[in-house]
Amino acid sequence: MQTTIPRTRIQGLNSLRIRNGSYVMYWMQQSQRLEYNHALEFAIHKANKLGQKLLVVFGLSAHYPEANLRHYTFMLQGLKETQSALSDRGIKMVIQRGCPSVIALILGADASLIVCDRGYLKHQKAWRNEVSLKAHCAVVQVESDVIVPVEIVSDKAEYAARTIRSKIKKNMDSSLVRFRHGRLKKDSLNLNVNSLDLTDIDLLLKDLNIDRSVPAVSPFLKGGTTSAKKSLKKFIRNGLPRYGRNRNQPQTDDTSQMSLYLHFGQISPLHIALQIKNADDQLQKEKETFLEELIVRRELSINFVHYNQAYDSFDCLPDWAKKTLAEHRADKREPIYTREQLENAKTHDDYWNASMKEMKYTGFMHGYMRMYWGKKILEWSDSPENAFRTALAINNKYFIDGRDPNSYAGVAWLFGLHDRAWNERPIFGKIRYMSASGLERKCDIHAYLEKVEKRIRFFQKNRTI
């Protein structure tokens, strides 16, 4: 049990001191939860030490890059729960409408100290940079979204899972520790700061001028820590015992779905990892396989977006991949589908269409099908650059967990990132290929088609938003 936050998670973002302001402010943005939140714990600790109140602030932008009704609904469900959970602890949380960095600076003007959590995408870094440059007090960033902080693992973009694995494992035991949740001494509920009212999320969503082109998946998937923990429990009971066998079987539902909640910081990877470690001792192998995905692969994605500035474009790919795709640029593509045809699931390939529908109507797709889905976009586009753009755009539009570091690494993987060369063939060159016959050979793809059809019928019948 750890009582203080490890130094390796804490970074001063400017050189200013703690001022004598009205409160300590935790600018919450990435880690949208109360539990296992290192940034929040650090802020509570500092507030107690200074004898001050703690104000938690969230800036809600109506124009978050690529976000639509589906994402906002899921996020606001989680924020509503977090606000009330904090309130139960005597901590005031306000949500204000506007660009997150601007909100942080406005409310931070009265703060003694601004604590923020960490995000690795370009716009998330830019927001924190702006706040650290313009704030009048110390700005401290606390990592609470990974098991091993990125800089501790490596100081460069890693080449593949195998090169990052040992570096993560070296630091894992010292990072996989519980910590005590602190208590705020000075109740801050009476702080007089305005907040958006989250009582009626639908009403608030109508008020915000957001992109409404993609419907929410509520009430089938609900955002928030309670949902996340319920899914985790269910996974440990039902999915984990079969994880080794079924993780690549898209007709089953033996996945954890943790990526949805992790994306919005509604659950901590540390919390998940500890729960998994504590599960049945008979499941050593399954646990290892799951932790490999949760920690090594997820944190490889974060390493990628942190150190590779081109993570959202074709340029991010390793040279051998760009070279081999260029050599096959003139290969005949037949058929070629437009983005519209793809989004409408109007291809000749029923397996592919089913995966597209799963994504479009349920906001989720089984991991194994995510690979097949993307590989075919490369095969059916007029150029690899356009394929990259299309795959990423559709990914981010429909997946609840789109726009995550995992999204960028996942899309780039389709084009060779973190992978190796394979037998050369048309269009793909030496990039790994996947085929419909592979699906037939390796899983029960017809059961998957049925699963998707059934789920979509259920969704359409019961949709409320």
Next chain:
DNA sequence: ATCGGCTCGCGCAA
């Protein structure tokens, strides 16, 4: 059903 070849480059051993 199972196996080997395909093919690249990092990281480590020497």
Next chain:
DNA sequence: TGCGCGAAGCCGAT
């Protein structure tokens, strides 16, 4: 400098 091996494969030979 050489060598082993890898984020989830394909394909043809046996």
